Amino acid sequence: MERKYNGKEKLMITGLLVLFGVIAVIALFPVFSLVIASFSPATDLMRYGLTGELYFSGWDFSNYRAIFGGEGGGYWQWYLNSLIISAVLIVLSLFFSSMVGYALALYEFKGKRFIFLIVLLTLMIPFEILMLPLFRVMTTLNLIDSYFGVMLPLIVAPIAVFFFRQYAVGLPKELMESGRVDGCTEYGIFFKIMAPLMVPSFAAMAILQGLISWNNFLWPLVVLRSNDMFTLPVGLATLLTPYGDNYQILFTGSVMAIIPIIVLFLFFQRFFIAGLTSGGVKG
Incomplete structure (x- = not known):
């Protein structure tokens, strides 16, 4: 039988979900920025650093082509x-x-x-x-x-x-x-x-x-x-x-x-x- 939560319990659960969601976003942001940077040209990385901003039009797959092409120094x-x-x-x-x-x-x-x-x-x-x-x-x-x-x-x-x-x-x-x-x-x-x-x-x-x-x-x-x-x-x-x-x-x-x-x-x-x-x- 499914348990029914009262208003106070629902509020507490909602608050915990929001809190854990915020913590998850903060924890995953460096990984997100790293993934975005991996698609950025080398010149943009040197100029702007890790920004985490999404610019799909500027994405470049040359970094991955270089890795899979054996240009990563071993x-x-x-x-x-x-x-x-x-x-x-x-x-x-x-x-x-x-x-x-x-x-x-x-x-x-x-x-x-x-x-x-x-x-x-x-x-x-x-x-x-x-x-x-x-x-x-x-x-x-x-x-x-x-x-x-x-x-x-x-x-x-x-x-x-x-x-x-x-x-x-x-x-x-x-x-x-x-x-x-x-x-x-x-x-x-x-x-x-x-x-x-x-x-x-x-x-x-x-x-x-x-x-x-x-x-x-x-x-x-x-x-x-x-x-x-x-x-x-x-x-x-x-x-x-x-x-x-x-x-x-x-x-x-x-x-x-x-x-x-x-x-x-x-x-x-x-x-x-x-x-x-x-x-x-x-x-």
């Missing part, structure tokens, strides 16, 4: 590098971080609280402090200018471990006992029984980890050396040089860079809110 190679790194990193991060968070939530072992404390302390340390020691480790392992050198420090992310731990705390331990009675191994309990119950958390963390990996700039900038290995954020930054600013390619490439994140969110959106709310209130 743009599609950067795009491919980012796709590979993000895809592999999402899979590895979900796999290992979920197992660590699951163990911290549902198993009792010596040093459990200390390990969880280390995870929390790591969350509080800025990455810039850890960057130089991590760079030395990558140099020792001969992983400079490689995909794995970018991914290794981020595979078991503290935020992902904390998130999965908070979600797994609310899972019924009775299912683990039932699995053991049926002769299931501990790995079997996790993959066959518990992991399907954690699907919302996997989806939510896939979006967050994908966003972090796709937009990651500082660490790839430190680790990568050759133009063919650059990720998209690093590659786009190389378009701005003292000898010339390719703003038209930069803006057009940035618009194209939004597409994978939108696809990722649309693919997992029905699990996103459920995963965030469950992981945030349990534990």
Whole structure:
């Protein structure tokens, strides 16, 4: 039966919708301006900057033709590098971080609280402090200018471990006992029984980890050396040089860079809110 709202509730709902609509417009305006700028000639960008004004008669598709024609200085190679790194990193991060968070939530072992404390302390340390020691480790392992050198420090992310731990705390331990009675191994309990119950958390963390990996700039900038290995954020930054600013390619490439994140969110959106709310209130 459909619920009927009184006048006060309708007014409150209308006010919230207006408020959220205004916030959405403010949040999306930079993206809107970026899209408009991607169709603008380079001369207009240098003269007027990002205005967000719609002049369809002045739109020029030459920027996109340049991108697809290979004039972006290796743009599609950067795009491919980012796709590979993000895809592999999402899979590895979900796999290992979920197992660590699951163990911290549902198993009792010596040093459990200390390990969880280390995870929390790591969350509080800025990455810039850890960057130089991590760079030395990558140099020792001969992983400079490689995909794995970018991914290794981020595979078991503290935020992902904390998130999965908070979600797994609310899972019924009775299912683990039932699995053991049926002769299931501990790995079997996790993959066959518990992991399907954690699907919302996997989806939510896939979006967050994908966003972090796709937009990651500082660490790839430190680790990568050759133009063919650059990720998209690093590659786009190389378009701005003292000898010339390719703003038209930069803006057009940035618009194209939004597409994978939108696809990722649309693919997992029905699990996103459920995963965030469950992981945030349990534990």
